[in-house]
Amino acid sequence: MKIEDPSRTKFVRVWKQLDVNEVKKHMLYVDDLYGTCGNCKRLGLNYLKDKTCPECNTTFKYMATNSKNPADVAKLLTRIEKENIQLIMIDREDFERSNASDAAKNLFKN
Numbered sequence: 813m814k815i816e817d818p819s820r821t822k823f824v825r826v827w828k829q830l831d832v833n834e835v836k837k838h839m840l841y842v843d844d845l846y847g848t849c850g851n852c853k854r855l856g857l858n859y860l861k862d863k864t865c866p867e868c869n870t871t872f873k874y875m876a877t878n879s880k881n882p883a884d885v886a887k888l889l890t891r892i893e894k895e896n897i898q899l900i901m902i903d904r905e906d907f908e909r910s911n912a913s914d915a916a917k918n919l920f921k922n
């Protein structure tokens with residue numbers, strides 16, 4: 813997305829309906845510089861370089877971080893913006909909650 817005046821932009825969390833299983837398949841979990849594939853759990857990926865997983869070949873579309881510190885999250889977002897990396901940051905707690913509610917639903921189905 814082309815931003816007209818970068819000095820006026822801020823990070824704002826947006827709520828969106830997503831297919832949780834789809835997100836899980838294309839998720840890259842990032843801590844500092846290193847990432848873990850959400851699909852096959854391969855460790856040691858570089859979110860600035862690895863657009864796909866060398867192990868399972870999944871394409872990364874989303875990222876989430878373990879850090880709950882907004883400054884760390886902002887640092888990651890600034891970095892991917894600067895490097896023009898097309899990853900969408902997912903709030904990990906939101907994501908885990910949506911996963912958990914799926915699991916609960918499955919339990920009630922039985």
Ligand SMILES: [Zn+2]
Binds near residue numbers: 852
């Ligand atoms: Zn993988």
